[in-house]
Amino acid sequence: MRGIVCEEIGSFRLRDDLPEPEAGLGEAIVRIRRVGICGTDLHAYQGNQPFFEYPRILGHELAGVIERIGENGEGLRAGDPVSVIPYLHCGSCVACRNGKTNCCTRMKVLGVHADGGMRERIAVPATHLVKTEGLTWDQAAMLEPLAIGAHAVRRAGLLPGEDVLVIGAGPIGLGVMAFAKAAGARVIAMDINDERLAFCRSWAGADETVHALREGQDRLAELTGGELPTAAFDATGNVRSMEGAFERVAHGGRLVFVGLVKADLTFRDPEFHKRELTLMGSRNATREDFRHVIETVRSGLIDIGRYVTHRSDLAHMIADFESWLEPETGVIKAILEL
Numbered sequence: 001m002r003g004i005v006c007e008e009i010g011s012f013r014l015r016d017d018l019p020e021p022e023a024g025l026g027e028a029i030v031r032i033r034r035v036g037i038c039g040t041d042l043h044a045y046q047g048n049q050p051f052f053e054y055p056r057i058l059g060h061e062l063a064g065v066i067e068r069i070g071e072n073g074e075g076l077r078a079g080d081p082v083s084v085i086p087y088l089h090c091g092s093c094v095a096c097r098n099g100k101t102n103c104c105t106r107m108k109v110l111g112v113h114a115d116g117g118m119r120e121r122i123a124v125p126a127t128h129l130v131k132t133e134g135l136t137w138d139q140a141a142m143l144e145p146l147a148i149g150a151h152a153v154r155r156a157g158l159l160p161g162e163d164v165l166v167i168g169a170g171p172i173g174l175g176v177m178a179f180a181k182a183a184g185a186r187v188i189a190m191d192i193n194d195e196r197l198a199f200c201r202s203w204a205g206a207d208e209t210v211h212a213l214r215e216g217q218d219r220l221a222e223l224t225g226g227e228l229p230t231a232a233f234d235a236t237g238n239v240r241s242m243e244g245a246f247e248r249v250a251h252g253g254r255l256v257f258v259g260l261v262k263a264d265l266t267f268r269d270p271e272f273h274k275r276e277l278t279l280m281g282s283r284n285a286t287r288e289d290f291r292h293v294i295e296t297v298r299s300g301l302i303d304i305g306r307y308v309t310h311r312s313d314l315a316h317m318i319a320d321f322e323s324w325l326e327p328e329t330g331v332i333k334a335i336l337e338l
């Protein structure tokens, strides 16, 4: 079987002798057709993802077709097009028992803690497949990154018409914006990259954009009648942005950290206290979020065609990959076709 293995930091190898996956109890064999590439893959390749073990087959944004499947409670059959929910949860820990499978204490993510989908076939528990009839392969592969944003928006419980700030206009922040718009919010996008801010307007339908360095707080206040947004999402993964975000939210508002950073964050308690701020983490997504994303994509509200900016195949990906690390290439999302 063909596939690409990340053998060590900075080194991929195309192989045609990978062992075929074996389906364990309750598992299906999926023929992979698309793999979305994301920051996690870039970090694994560059070696700044400390818990990564090598060799590893990357790839967790997956679409394909079921080749083999046994009896299952999901109504799935061979031949069904599917997307993979790559977060393998334990089902019995405190988070799982409370329905929060997205933050399982024993989480194993395919392509991160276990081998992922940059190969022709993978074994996946049937419980972690969602049928994607009517979607293109590209759309089906983009459900995972979009579900991250959908989950964060669901966490915040947005109300129609409220002013919402989304800081960070990468693939994750863009998804947050799209689902905040779908929830009826007025979206203010903030970033430090003008091209990405322009894309927020044209792709995600952001109502306003603010350049975090050139404009900042005064502009944000001006856009919200001096009151500031009632909900803010930080999707930068940048310490200074996340720390600053505490002061960008209205009194009584909520702040959701979708982005994450391996660092300590500090904030001024009086700013937090006087606002009675609600601070939330947001990790991964659940099956419910995947379903919501499918419906939203089906309704035509999300243009996957322009979200995917770069593509490659097994034969060329290793050469193309380095360029996807450079923002100058205008990359939002790269996709591997198999």
Ligand SMILES: NC(=O)c1ccc[n+]([C@@H]2O[C@H](COP(=O)([O-])OP(=O)(O)OC[C@H]3O[C@@H](n4cnc5c(N)ncnc54)[C@H](O)[C@@H]3O)[C@@H](O)[C@H]2O)c1
Pocket (backbone or CB within 6 Å): 038, 039, 148, 167, 168, 169, 170, 171, 172, 173, 190, 191, 192, 193, 196, 212, 235, 236, 237, 238, 240, 241, 257, 258, 259, 260, 261, 282, 283, 284, 285
């Ligand atoms: N919640 C989850 O489960 C989950 C899943 C995947 C990724 N993430 C995290 O989401 C974050 C975003 O991921 P991405 O792939 O979109 O990243 P990205 O690097 O493509 O995008 C980040 C954006 O933030 C902008 N930015 C950086 N510093 C800024 C600042 N000070 N002020 C304003 N904008 C700033 C950048 O210009 C860029 O457009 C990362 O931290 C990533 O680890 C979270």
Ligand SMILES: [Zn+2]
Pocket (backbone or CB within 6 Å): 037, 038, 039, 040, 060, 061, 145
């Ligand atoms: Zn991803």
Ligand SMILES: [Zn+2]
Pocket (backbone or CB within 6 Å): 089, 090, 091, 092, 093, 094, 095, 096, 097, 104, 105, 106, 107
């Ligand atoms: Zn669990």
